[in-house]
Amino acid sequence: MVKFDNKEALDRHIQELQSKKEGPEGLISLCAGPGCSIHGTDDIRGVIADELKKHGLSEKYEIRLTGCHGFCEQGPVMVIDPGGFFYPRVKSENIPEIIEKTLVNNEPAEKYLYKDPATKELIVKEADVPFYKRQTRSIFGNNRLIDPNNIDSYLATGGYSALKKALFEMTPEEIIAEVKNANLRGRGGGGFPAAIKWSTCRKHEGPRYVICNADEGDPGAYMDRGLLEGNPHCIIEGLIIGAFAIGANEGYVYVRHEYPLAVANLQRALGHAREIGLLGQNILGSGFDFDIYISKGGGAFVCGESTALMASLEGNPGRPKAKYIHTSEKGFRDSPSNLNNVETWANVPLIINKGAQWYASMGTDHSKGTKIFSLVGKVVNTGLVEVPMGTTLREIIFDIGGGIPKKKKFKAVQTGGPSGGCIPEEFLDTPVDFDELTKLGSIMGSGGMIVMDEGTCMVDVARYFIDFLIEESCGQCNPCREGLKQMMAILNRICEGEGKAGDIELLEEIGTMMQKFSLCGLGTSAPNPVLTTILYFRDEYEAHIRDKKCPAGVCKPLFHYEIDEEACNGCTLCAKKCPQGAISGEKKKPHRIDQEKCIKCGICYDSCKFDAIMIR
């Protein structure tokens, strides 16, 4: 790679890339994110290469392994350009037909197209798939065009043009003003205006630092991983622009150890950026020096908290400190430090390129731009979804997400991870932004959105999050450490059928105490999953305590399975599947469950096609 020591040299390189006549005309974009890779992306790539060779097309088409496209439910996904042909759930054995029809005959391979489950219509193009069509993918949409391991592919899509604009056409103050006018708010969940942090940091003397929080610890959320793996350069570009605006010469990315591919792709991207002169001394001849280093987290959720993260960066256990002084004044190494989340940094190049006005045209009054959500759980279309702020929960879950699978009923959506809460059906038309979900007692958080159906027990969900938080609490302050333990003891006895009158009130009391007196954000928000489930699903708590029943059939001591003799047609499937041999009955006659042998594993319930297994 050639190092560019001035802007013009880089401009010429980009022009060459964009006007390149030789090289492949077509692009086969194959998702290699973990969700698709577990279905064998690597093997599929090999088969595609063989088929291209067979048809003499190897020179004409590039096979590009990209980061996550977002539609994980249909993985592995493949898109062929020109034409934007979309093939979901690709299998090696279908590749020969797909390649022959699409590339040789120039027609879609109908058998393998995506079928809209709602209309049963076959859809040829990626852009027409309802899952994508209803999104606004201004950040995430580039993933499928970019080879994360090739900086040229980022440059060819207009990458680093915002950096050039920032370094050569704007002053640091103008950059901060642009970010302020765009009203960019922190995507990690706090929603704090980025420009305020940036200008505070800039005002304070000393070596300043910019830090990217890539310690995505919220269980069920993987938006940041999708960006880190698929488009690392957009985060790097954002960081360089931010560092220039703030006047920082060193940056850190604190990334989860559990994301090895993200670490590898980011490491490689940083190396490439350094090699062509976008990091290091005197970037593109602007006189600005800046470099970025990676620090790997150790699997501690609390390190998402700014002071804990900085303690961890310094080589200490990640214990939060009281924030009498903000980290933007005195943070990492006791110096002014500006911490933003992955997605916040990824928004920066977009704002600089397209302007604050364009950016602020998307979203609601106080939350601008788009937000990426990780739509998971009991939903038809699991995946990463990017929509303008203010899109309603219903649009996200039902229009984009395709609703609840297996004709089950929607029960709640959990947003904001362990700091958030569960929102019931009556609020599905709430526009999603920083402020609206807070009003409901939850938070938008970093973007985790876990859909729950009637088979999810809300008391169990609350217990799940408290269990998570007990493990993750750093243990410094009493309200969080002891409050969580006491909550857990109460929730455990409720789920075991030992709940007593007054338990709900006691949970509320402990929760309120924790909200008021915990040291850091982890503790103050920790009771949210309990408090919101009590607020919206109090009857379920009461059923556990008073009737000793778990209506959803999750808490084992509080339910058992029975076979509805009228619905059972004796197909014998459940008896064959039961690992305990607890189900007996003659063929074509109603079956019976031996309660002594049954371990309530639920396999019969999940496998019965006639809804004959009942929760009692």
Added chain:
Amino acid sequence: MEQTIDIDWQKIDDIIDRYNSNKEALLMILQDINELYNFVPPECVPIVADKLGVRQSHIYSMATFYKTISLEPRGKYIVNVCTGTACHVRGAERIIEALEDRLNIKPHETTEDGMFTLETVRCLGCCASGPVIMINKDIHGGLDRSSVLNIIDDYKDNAS
């Protein structure tokens, strides 16, 4: 489980040198050692402390605070069951139960033969395929009780 290992001190030195003996990089140094032996052998602690100029107690406080570090020997195969929220609502608990039954250990324990360690991890980001497990670096998805037991049996067969 008793196990003695020969520590390759040259490799430990290389790891520390890779980070220029920087004490801010202690966590990553411990992670690299952990990767090498599947745990951080306690014999390494005084050496690392000396090279970085930190107290041994500081290293223990780091190793016990961060979950990715183990001070106990672990199995050849680390079975990480994802207990992220998406996997939880799709039945991760049942997967753990199945593994406990088959391996005869609880989470964070290692089988007597040193073959398997059962761990839980909060979200591997493969939520569409939940419930998922990761055995060393290989991810298996769409599991239920019987399929996860088949996978474990495959690993057992391969090992023997």
